Amino acid sequence: MKHFVLPTYYDSELISELKEIRTKNEKRTDYSPTKISIGKLNFFIPKYFGFCFGVKNAIEICYKTIQENPQKKIYLISEIIHNPNVNNDLKKKGVKFLQKSNGETIIPWNKVTKNDIVIIPAFGTTKENMSIIQKKGIETKSYDTTCPFVTKVWNRGNDLAKKDYTILIHGKPEHEETKATFSNFKHNTPRIIIKNIKEAKLLSKYILNPNEPDFKKTFKGRFSKKFNPKKDFQKIGVINQTTMLAEETQEISYFFEQIMKKKYGNTHIKNHIANTRDTLCYATNENQTSIKELINLNIDLAFITGGYNSSNTSQLVKICEKYFGTYFISSEKKLISENEIIHFDMKKKIEKIQKNYLPNKKVINFLISGGASCPDSVLERLLEKICKFYNQPINKKKIIKNFLLKY
Ligand code: SF4
Structure with missing residues (x-):
């Protein structure tokens, strides 16, 4: 698969490394989960999760565009992907969003000029938006991040x-x-x-x-x-x-x-x-298949991370909810303390506070995962936070060394 150049802060020391080891050494059709044991805590991570091809492609184009065009105004039609960490980072770097996810205008099209750059998100955009951009004489080819798997559906x-x-x-x-x-x-x-x-x-x-x-x-x-x-x-x-x-x-x-x-x-x-x-798409199928590999394990609690408007993340939450207690969170920051979590209720479409959410047992099995737009670094910070709440130190080098012994 193509190698993408992404900001290193989306990678993580432990989780990205284990993912890479598995990719190099295992068949693509091996859907068994990754298990990380830290003291009394077991973390089960589905084989496939996190940044997919289309998301990596879109992120790479965005950061390259920012780097190569310091003098230009850069607009995104709407969120590049449905992950708040990524969108907020792009905003911090000066990228402006023209529309909200629901299509509501943030910046009207008449503010956009021929000399500006307009990036098309991974989901693609409507013919109406494309025609506005083209009428303004703005070049689209280099800044169109529409995922090829979406284009395939159109075809x-x-x-x-x-x-x-x-x-x-x-x-x-x-x-x-x-x-x-x-x-x-x-x-x-x-x-x-x-x-x-x-x-x-x-x-x-x-x-x-x-x-x-x-x-x-x-x-x-x-x-x-x-x-x-x-x-x-x-x-x-x-x-x-x-x-x-x-x-x-x-x-x-x-x-x-x-x-x-x-x-x-x-x-x-x-x-x-x-x-x-x-x-x-392949990522939806692989992510859903690999999370189902965990349903027969004795999972005590699941955390699924992703944007609340992320469709693929919400499907993972739906699968998990059938089998075990599950919290849908946008990042590790939603674990406010060991006694309080803020999580998303998909039915009511609101965030809720839950007290005393962490299990208290001799051995605890967590499932942690993220949607196709969740950076590995978010998942790793989530794992670290949980370990901190249980006072379990992490030796990442040792975990990787032991993991490699399997191959
Ligand atoms: S269509 Fe699939 S591969 Fe493409 S961005 Fe969406 S989830 Fe990722």
Whole structure:
């Protein structure tokens, strides 16, 4: 895989080193977790976590752009990736954000001039934003960090569109990537965004009976111009935001296949639903597969770090929550003390305070991990903080030496 040059403060002495040892010595398909034992504490870390290809690529381009253009104004359309540590560091270095993650304007486009640089985030951006940038005569090629795995989804969508399929996009409607995917069609292909299986079921009513009332009200803001449920559900194809939960994506695809069979029968089903695989990216698949390797271990508590608006991180939290106590935190700083933690409640979308959150046992098994936009250094500081709370000194060199003995 390509080597990226990133600021060294995103790396860590212990966790990055163990990750590298495993990458060099093991098969990519070995999903067993990494175990670090420090006194009475065991830390289990999934094989795959942290910066993915697209995130590294985006970060490398950002820092290179800052370094090479000290005299220029540098804008980012919105967050480069969903990690507050990285975004705040870019802000400190003078990068200005034009929009919030939800698309709200921070700096209006009329402040941006031909001589400025506009960086396109890893999620990509909408055709509308691209057209504004191009009309201003701003060069985009060198500053477009759109992940190739996102572009792949756009290509899949356009290929299906060429064959007259209506596109169902399984994604979070408020997420930058899903907005970009919805927008990046060459023509006005009929398309619609659905968030989850509940919405897939709602949509199926209109597929089975296009005369059902209130389509426009139910899916307001989610469908393309001139969408017509009476003629646009004869051929459908499903594509996904790259960071959805794999099981849910499969459930949705299977569900729509059954609905189309119900409507059109089995014989010509291939003419009515595209036979395609999901469009989740490799990092989403590997991160979810490797965290599932931990569900049968006796984990006492899990900490998952990442931006609260990070889709791939929230999927890891969802998996963990089913099996053990889990805290979703944006960084180690949320562990205020050994008695108090601030964590994110995904359902209520608010931060909450929890007292006495650390287990008190003879041996304690922690799961620690982060989403595809979480630097290794954050995870390492989290491990250090937990050890400090339990008065367990860490000898990193010894841990690495012992770890190497396995190979
Ligand atoms: S999570 Fe996947 S699609 Fe998103 S930036 Fe990483 S590799 Fe690309």
